[in-house]
Amino acid sequence: MATQFGERIRELRTKQNMLLRQLASLLDVDTSIISKVERGDRQLKKEQIPLLAQILKADVEELQTLWLADQIYEVVKDEKMANEAMQVAEKKLNFKKRKQ
């Protein structure tokens, strides 16, 4: 199954008639990496998202959200207790936010 992030990148890139190698060049990585990212074969590094968003004229936070969702999904995808764990993690997160 493809990643949320990868699908969105491909969508943004193709809509602008940009080639893999053009995007790769602007991001300063090999073409194959972008190909893999778009197909969900590998994850982009978090630090590369802002530049990518700029290149694709996309909302940074949207891409960061999708990227993060993929990371979470990667952790829980095959776990029986995935939903329960998400609940627990969310509670802890909200608890932390209240304290700040």
Next chain:
Amino acid sequence: MATQFGERIRELRTKQNMLLRQLASLLDVDTSIISKVERGDRQLKKEQIPLLAQILKADVEELQTLWLADQIYEVVKDEKMANEAMQVAEKKLNFKKRKQ
């Protein structure tokens, strides 16, 4: 901040008057690892949870849930878009479950 998993392990262990080194021995790891796990300094390996649950006479799924929640939290804890990403990940998870 301590981990959900670590706190629970310590709770279970001390209630049974078990020493770190006793638990470590049964789990076949160094005492320092259990110490760090209980304090949230490091994560136990997923494969070690069933044996740990058996040793502590605890519910495997409870421990797996807490362990997984810690993994999720580790991924999202410092992220601005944490909550949004959790929503997206949950949707994808539910979508996957329906399809199976």
Next chain:
DNA sequence: TTATATTTGCCAATATTTGTCAAGACAATA
């Protein structure tokens, strides 16, 4: 076909995780 674009498998470099050891902190008590 030919040219261009994308995908895939593999490798080496790098980063991260893991387990062990040894030293230190701490509390109880002789």
Next chain:
DNA sequence: TATTGTCTTGACAAATATTGGCAAATATAA
């Protein structure tokens, strides 16, 4: 105060995972 037992911490090496890049394979278009 010295001793003993428990727990904590940091440093280190080994094992494992991730990353980027190359080059060959495959797909797409003219």
